[in-house]
Amino acid sequence: MTRAIHPIERRSYAILRSRLDTSGLPSWTRAVVERVIHASADPDYLADLVCREHELAAGARALAAGAPVVADSEMTAAGITARDVICRVSDPRAARLAERERITRSAAGIRLALAEAGPGAVWAIGTAPTALAELIRLGCAPALVAGLPVGFVGAVESKRALLRSGLPAVTNRGEKGGAAVAAAAVNALLYGEVPGQ
Secondary structure (H helix, E strand, O other): OOOOOOHHHHHHHHHHHHHOOOOOOOHHHHHHHHHHHHHHOOOOHHHHEEOOHHHHHHHHHHHHOOOOEEEOOHHHHHHOOOOOOEOOOOOHHHHHHHHHHOOOHHHHHHHHHHHHHOOOOEEEEOOOHHHHHHHHHOOOOOOEEEEOOOOOOOHHHHHHHHHHHOOOEEEEOOOOOOHHHHHHHHHHHHHOOOOOO
8 A cells, every 4th residue: 555654754764773772673563563663652662562474465365356454443444444344342243242252342343354354354452352262263364463451451361372273463562552553553554654764
């Protein structure tokens, strides 16, 4: 995708690069790491993110080919502005499914979204560890999972499970994450360029 890069964004990236050396990272890893740090103003992501270049490249190819993008929350979906995003957490069916199955609405929204998106989607999980756990449990076949939920309860465990699952993913090791971070990881793959590089 081609987009106009605002001068403020260019300046932000210049500041980021004056503080951190990302030049040795592979291209897609660098794009994701820098966009996540840009979105969060948190340089610790340089050491905390777990990126596998070939999986990021495959995710970018899937997006370029029109793969569906799915988000766990409306906040995560709102951060991905270049594409329509499937998000079913607010769907009334999710509330009914959550009550019936005694799961969170986020997990129920993932079930509904998977039925709609099918295999080969790119998933952005930034808000709910239970959504990431459900996605793993369902055994989906994603193009990529940006599994970056935030929180003190279940976030680290769900990320560890993601890494153990063998699913293609970008994640991090710690409790931090969030909607903006997950959206930034997906945006890096959608935009396909690193400002000022």
